[in-house]
Amino acid sequence: MNKPSVVHLIEHLAKEGFNEIVITIGYMAEKIEESLGDGRMFGVHIDYVYEETKLGTAGSVKNAEEYLKDEPFIIVGGDHVMDLNLRNMYRYHETNDAMVTIGLMSIDDPREFGIADMDVNNRIHRFLEKPGPGEIFSNLASTGIYMCCPEIFDWIPENQQYDFAKDLFPALMNDDRKINGMLVRGHWTDVGSAHAYREAQRWMLESLPGTSIEGNFKTKNSRIVGPLKIGNNVSVGSNSALVGPIVIGENTTIGNNVLIGPYTAIGSNCVIKDNSRILSSYIFNDVTIGNNSNASGSIIDNNTVIGKNCSMENGTVIGPRVNINDDSTIHSDVKIWPEINIKAGSRIKETIIDPEFE
């Protein structure tokens, strides 16, 4: 949707009335600070707490204790996007006497999460992080959204790797302290994998309110079906079709006979040349896609150039700064990043990741 996911998260927190925010950062610290600043543009105040060594989920919150010690607070993951009613969750915690209340969601396949066993009074009796085969005793997954009382700080050691799910929850349960669960409904995605990222884009695009087109939009004889959100200075050639929900940034040029299908986001300064097809794909900024090429269920990162007659099959993740030369096929679920040159006529079946990048 042409915004860093953390911006969507802060906007949601602001909308729910949380205006004092502390971000514990390590990985990509500068990028996060650059996108959010002191929070003023979102109507909130943001403080940053830096993590020199990896402290785990609870250790990093302990590191921010000075900002949190006076009243109950809510913890969300920096890679979450959601539309959950966090205000209700916070109120619910305030009115029950648990030390921690965990937001739980009923999920089909909870293997990637912590799972909880909860009774009719909302008390959690068992919690298991990332259950293995044969261990999935519940489909109630922890969203990693925790409403906490400041007393939890007495339980978390300082400057030491310590996790909510693996360390704190078992310790509290062993001592018969109360951890409650709250069943939540709505959209919530942790965008830590390409699959989850696409899922988040999909539900966000689904909630586009209608069609908004900024100035200087040019098109001839093309079929444009909303909902759409189109930035300044976008042009679409003749005999093309745009079928929403679609978001397009600024200064993007789309050629003739191009099909842009539903659930697609295209960034700014992109060029999509004649006869190409883009379906359910997320294209970032400054991307060029050559004549007669297609992308389906793909994520294409900044400054990537794709030649003519190329095919990006379902689930591919390409870029930033990758060149795919003419007549190449990138087979489904292959990832190629970053700054890699794929020569003309290639058939790529395996992921290629520059080891220096990881």
Ligand SMILES: CC(=O)N[C@H]1[C@@H](OP(=O)(O)O)O[C@H](CO)[C@@H](O)[C@@H]1O
């Ligand atoms: C140690 C820990 O806190 N694990 C959490 C946390 O897992 P990550 O793999 O760290 O994202 O977030 C999950 C929700 O995204 C939650 O289900 C899980 O219990």
